Amino acid sequence: MAVTGILLVLFLVAHMLGNLKIFTGETAFDHYAHWLREIGTPLLPSTWFLWIQRTALLAAVLAHIGAATVLAVRARAARPVKYAHRKKVNGSYAARTMRWGGVIILLFVIYHILDLTTGHLNPQGDPGNPYGNVVADFAPERWYVTLFYTLAVVALGFHLRHGAFSAFRSLGQQTPAGERRARAAALGFAVVLCAGYLVVPFAVLTGLVA
C-alpha cells in the first residue's frame, strides 16, 4: 500500500508542477508537453520513457488496488461474525471514504485520459496543442467540466490526506503530539496539492488563462 502510494504521490506532485507551467504561456507549455515525449532521447527512441513511466504507473495503480483488497479481506476475516450493533466507525471522514474515494479517482483518471491525453472527449483534442486543449476544456460555458474536476480533485484530497497521515504517523513519533503533527502535515500536503491542481481549471474559467 505504502510503496505504491508513494510512487503515485510522486507522480501527482510532478504532474501538478508541470500543469502550473500553463501560467508561463502557450509556447512554454506546449514545449514542456513535447519534452515529456522526448525524455531519455537519444539513448531511448522518442516516447519510450513515457511508455515506461505509463507502465510503471499502471502497475502501481493495480498493485495499490490489489493491496487495498488484500487488507479489506484480511480485516473481514479477522471478524467473521458481524457485530449485532455496528458501532459508529472511528476515524476521520477521509479514513472512512478511502474505498469509494479510490473508485471515484479511478473513474476520473479514465475520463481525464480520454479528455486531455487521447483528446476523444475534448472539444479541441489536438495532440500537438495541449495548451489549447486545456483552454477549450475549461471554457466558461463548460463550467460543468470544471465542477466535475473540482469534485474529483477534492475526493483525491481526502484520499491523500488519509494516506499521507498514515505514512507520517508510521514515520513520526508515536505520541499524541506526534500524531497531531502528522495530522497537520497531511492536511497541509493535501490542501497544497488540491490548490495546485484546481488553480489551472479556475484560471481558465475566469479568463486568467486564455
Ligand code: HEM
Ligand atoms: C485538475 C487539473 C489537471 C489538469 C489541468 C491536468 C492536465 C493534464 C494534461 C494537459 C494532460 C496531457 C499531458 C500530455 O499529453 O502532454 C494530463 C495527463 C494525465 N493526467 Fe492530468 N491534469 C489534472 C489533474 C490530474 C489528476 C488529479 C490526476 C490523477 C489523479 C491526473 C492524472 C493524469 C494522467 C494519469 C495523465 C496521463 C499521462 C500520460 O500521458 O501518460 N491529472 N493531465
